[in-house]
Amino acid sequence: MPLFFRKRKPSEEARKRLEYQMCLAKEAGADDILDISKCELSEIPFGAFATCKVLQKKVLIVHTNHLTSLLPKSCSLLSLATIKVLDLHDNQLTALPDDLGQLTALQVLNVERNQLTQLPHSIGNLTQLQTLNVKDNKLKELPDTLGELRSLRTLNISGNEIQRLPQMLAHVRTLEMLSLDASTMVYPPPEVCSAGTAAILQFLCKESGLEYYPPSQYLLPVLEQDGTNSRDSPDGPTDRVSREEVEWQNRFSDYEKRKEQKMLEKLEFERRLELGQREHAQLLQQSSSQKDEILQTVKEEQFRLEQGLSERQRHLDAERQRLQEQLKQTERNISSRIQKLLQENQRQKKSSEILKSLENERIRMEQLMSITQEETENLRRREVASAMQQMLTERCKNRLMQMAYESQRQNLAQQACSSMAEMDERFQQILSWQQMDQNKAISQILQESAMQKAAFEALQVKKDLMHRQIRSQIKLIETELLQLTQLELKRKSLDTETLQEMVSEQRWALSNLLQQLLKEKQQREEELREILTELEAKSETRQENYWLIQYQRLLNQKPLSLKLQEEGMESQLVALLEELSAEHYLPIFAHHRLSLALLSQMNPGDLAKLGVSEAGLQHEILRKVQELLDAARIQPELKPPVGEFLTPTAPQEPPESMRPSAPPAELEVQASECVVCLEQEAQMIFLNCGHVCCCQQCCQPLRTCPLCRQDIVQRLRIYHSS
Secondary structure: OOOOOOOOOOOHHHHHHHHHHHHHHHOOOOOOEEEOOOOOOOOOOHHHHHHHHHHOOOEEEOOOOOOOOOOOOOOOHHHHOOOOEEEOOOOOOOOOOOOHHHOOOOOEEEOOOOOOOOOOHHHHHOOOOOEEEOOOOOOOOOOHHHHHOOOOOEEEOOOOOOOEOOHHHHHOOOOOEEEOOHHHOOEOOHHHHHOOHHHHHHHHHHHHOOOOOOHHHOOOOOOOOOOOOOOOOOOOOOOOOOOOHHHHHHHHHHHHHHHHHHHHHHHHHHHHHHHHHHHHHHHHHHHHHHHHHHHHHHHHHHHHHHHHHHHHHHHHHHHHHHHHHHHHHHHHHHHHHHHHHHHHHHHHHHHHHHHHHHHHHHHHHHHHOOOOOHHHHHHHHHHHHHHHHHHHHHHHHHHHHHHHHHHHHHOOOOOHHHHHHHHHHHHHHHHHHHHHOHHHHHHHHHHOHHHHHHHHHHHHHHHOHHHHHHHHHHHHHHHHHHHHHHHHHHHHHOOOOOOHHHHHHHHHHHHHHHHHHHHHHHHHHHHHHHHHHHHHHHHHHOOOOHHHHHHHHHHHOOOHHHHHHHHOOOHHHHHHHHHOOOHHHHHHHHHOOOOHHHHOOOOHHHHHHHOOOOHHHHHHHHHHHHHHHHHHHHOOOOOOOOOOOOOOOOOOOOOHHHOOOOOOHHHOOOOOEOOOOOOOEOOEEEEOOOOEEEOOOOOOOOOEOOOOOOEOOEEEEOOOOO
């Protein structure tokens, strides 16, 4: 049994029942009964005592609750002085108040099925008590003061641990029914207890030296009366016979009838209780079977879940192994590409040396040749000036548009509408000035040698083949570094450490190669500036329109190797490009040694990588090439027309040195995000480590690389081209 009990909180239904019974007892014309049974009470509320005291209640029914004490701390039994019937059965009472004798009007006391261990001695003061029921408690003995209950008719002490009856019980001459456990009694003996109430009283009277008289000779007031009538002396029968004897006999017979009716009702109640218990047992059995079925279902469901989890775990392990294999394969592919890139770099060095020697030879040949054709100069002068003016105008226009955009962004919050109108007006004015002063600008370019020199310098850098090759190689290395950085980040997310040293070595090699190409780019720009200085020194002879002549010469010149490659191109391919007005792509096709057969195996994306940017022109070239090849297959025996030599070229792969410098499709990677802000895309290369992991804004305050923690020697920005 637990030592402490948590105080139970009455349910909503019990609380409503208590409120209803309290209100019902207070209504006008209500009977003398206060019934607060089955309200889940742990103590009798103070209002119940006040109601009994004020309204003079005679019956208090408090059975089937959780009472552990009859009286709260602030209440007194005097509030129940008018109570005649007190029903407390089916509670948790362990003791009755010591001052229980104050209830002098009490006639019926029912404390059946409680936890009582003893009865108070003051119970003998209940002189009008006629029924006392202490069945199914934990009593071990009865107090001697029970002999003072001169009006007691019914006493039920069964279901306790009582083995002896007090001798003073012989003085209770009105006792008609005594219920006890005869088999466990010691005094009186079990055989006497089994004989009935009269035998027990005769035995006790004999033990006490008293003469036994049957209870029928003692007339008592019935339950409804106040008990103020006179009664006979308990020491002997009365000698007078009153005139009301017949009336009392009738009342007694009525009482016996009501008693028999109560017994029948009790038997009927016990029968219904037994049926309810049987139904309860059946319900318990059904609930246990349903519980077993639910447990079995839960076990099966748990088994299926465990199987599903194990299968999912095996699938995840297989997927992880597959990803690791793909990662290893990707790393091997990148290693092979880096080796090819290094070999390509060596070949480019050799080819650059050859080109440099050819360039020196060309310069020497140009120094030997003198351009003295005045008529050609006069015819081309205005055209060259227009080209210069267009290039300078584009620069000026871009600068003006950038300035207008900056001004517009700064003043957008305050003067949005007025600023837009003003900038549009200014831009229209600038365009009108440009259109009005175009001839003036051309004449100014023809007169000012500084502008001619600037245009020549820009065209020289744009036309320089070696400078373009170095830029393409730098862009390729930047792409490789970006892919290596993404590969390292992916490896870290997968917690794999294989081939880490190989990737680090490859990244260091690419970083060194990038630094070397940057130096070569700077060196080439210095060489071009030296050539420009030499040309400027030659212009000191104050030759008229010197820069115009050099600009025209630079526009018209082509490397000797490129001229030879253009002469070796197929005539059908040349005619096709001229037909499509794409002859300006002849140097590109010649540089990559493209043929009709090779073009038939390419797609528009390949042409875009080679430099053919117009989407419509890409599809038109491929369509025309396919038509030429189909016509050649349909008429294989037709002889070529006079003056043309159709030499079909077998499809062959171009040599390594002439392959497009753009990265292959499998090397294209998507831009990774910045590891610092996680919002912008990575744009900066850190040297010497070679990581591409930060955007332009986040890299400014950094002094060490966020991935490898090495010092940053140099920063390079990647310009992603669409």
